[in-house]
Amino acid sequence: MEQIRKHFDKIVRQTDKDWEVFSSRLTRRAFPKKTTLLKVGEKENHLSFIQEGAIRFCIPKEFDDLTFGFVFADNFVSAYDSFLTQTPSTYQLETLTDTILWSLTYQDLQKIYDETEVGDKIGRFASENLYLKKAKRELSLLNETAEQRYLKLFTEQPHLIQQIPLKYIASYIGITPQALSRIRKRIS
Known part of the structure; x- marks a missing residue:
């Protein structure tokens, strides 16, 4: 408290x-x-x-x-x-x-x-x-693009983003899980 x-x-x-x-x-x-x-x-x-x-x-x-x-x-x-x-x-x-x-x-x-x-x-x-x-x-x-939204979420909460299932992150940024996988592959 x-x-x-x-x-x-x-x-x-x-x-x-x-x-x-x-x-x-x-x-x-x-x-x-x-x-x-x-x-x-x-x-x-x-x-x-x-x-x-x-x-x-x-x-x-x-x-x-x-x-x-x-x-x-x-x-x-x-x-x-x-x-x-x-x-x-x-x-x-x-x-x-x-x-x-x-x-x-x-x-x-x-x-x-x-x-x-x-x-x-x-x-x-x-x-x-x-x-x-x-x-x-x-x-x-x-x-913003989906990639920008993903990067912003990742930057703002890096320790918690790892605990969120990718399907929820994809839905949140307005794309499919497959499109998110492509974004993650491209920026890694």
């Missing part, structure tokens, strides 16, 4: 009282790899901070899932549109590695907003962080 406080202190200094309120609402949740955290049709009730691990966002398909996002340690994760609207999700979240999350429920986050001086700033930071990741992904798909 100290890791989370350090992360938030980079954004906004909290009083010990605010931290006490905030941290009292956090729940530690540990999951083995390949755990579905949220299924299509379920309502997202958690905004979580990843202490360790990796999570993928995907749309289940009959033969191959469509992977459209990865989130790694020291970042927030949520099916945020479902979380904000409290409506069923149209995609699912799955752990790629053993994962530890520190989570707030929707109701607890509302209480933090009401009971602390910095709750709104923390909430704004989390939502801005999630939005920026989404915008970055969309721009990447529009402006």
